[in-house]
Amino acid sequence: MELNVIGAKPLSVSDEVFGGEFKQALIHQVVVAYRAGGRAGTQxxxxxxxxxxxxxxxxxxxxxxxxxxxxxxxxxxxxxxxxxxxPRSYEQKVNRKSYRVAIRSILSELNRQGRLKVVEGFGIDAPKTKAMVAKLAELEVSGRVLLVSEDANEALYLASRNIPYLHVVDVLALNPVSLVGSDYVVMTVEAVKKVEEWLA
Structure with a gap:
């Protein structure tokens, strides 16, 4: 299948990663396990x-x-x-294969709903909030927005940190809670390729 890239030609991606079945029960299990793993358990x-x-x-x-x-x-x-x-651990065991299937399922559903947007790059070279606000307006995204970059550089992070509900991560930090909690997910072409390589 192909993903539309804003301002560039479409990108060929795997049907398995971006066009898979929506598995609600598995996604719920993975999200609960991820959040449970973040609990301190130090009471x-x-x-x-x-x-x-x-x-x-x-x-x-x-x-x-x-x-x-x-x-x-x-x-x-x-x-x-x-x-x-x-003190106790709240960690729940989730198989790596199940975790990847859940991430694929979330990305596929975001794509089906038109909430996944792909760009060549964010074009943020200086830590200017004004530039990031203009970029978001250009992309026509609002609400809780997740920016996924192949390498979340300092300029991109600094330009985003003063904007409410805007979160920047790199591919390694991509997680089910951030994806599920976002109204829009904006990814660069390189980030899409890395995610596809990881989940294929």
């Missing part, structure tokens, strides 16, 4: 055994109402937490 509370203090029984067993052992019990102020949270 930590003190359990009964972690709280400092004596373990001496502070009252006799019988005749004094409720029976207690020491003040580190969860019902006392300053005691341990009953089911204390401990």
């Amino acid at each position: 930590s509370q003190l359990s009964r055994s972690d709280v400092s203090g004596t373990t001496k029984k502070f009252k006799k067993q019988k005749g004094g109402g409720a029976r207690h052992g020491d003040y580190r019990a969860p019902i006392f102020v300053g005691g341990g937490v009953t089911f204390a949270a401990k």
Whole structure:
């Protein structure tokens, strides 16, 4: 199949990468796993055994109402937490093949909906926000826009950082959450070739 390149001749690409089936369940699984992998998982509370203090029984067993052992019990102020949270990993396993199929499926759906645009280059040589705003107007994109470059250089990044909802990544940083959360994805021809090489 061919992708339309703005201001240039169409680019031949793989049907498998940019014209595949939309697999909603797989995309959902991959997005959830990707976001879960970004969780810190550093929450930590003190359990009964972690709280400092004596373990001496502070009252006799019988005749004094409720029976207690020491003040580190969860019902006392300053005691341990009953089911204390401990550092853990939220990572979910996703096979590399499944991950690539999900990315292909997202790109294919973006292309079908006309939300994937391809350009020869962004033409941003100086870190000027004004130039980037003009470029976006020329491309007729709005909302949350993801720019994918073969090499997200400093000028491109600096020109974009003051524009709300505009995100710049290189091919190596391309991920399912950024793709799914974007209204438009703009890629350079070289970036398309690298993505096709990666996902083919």
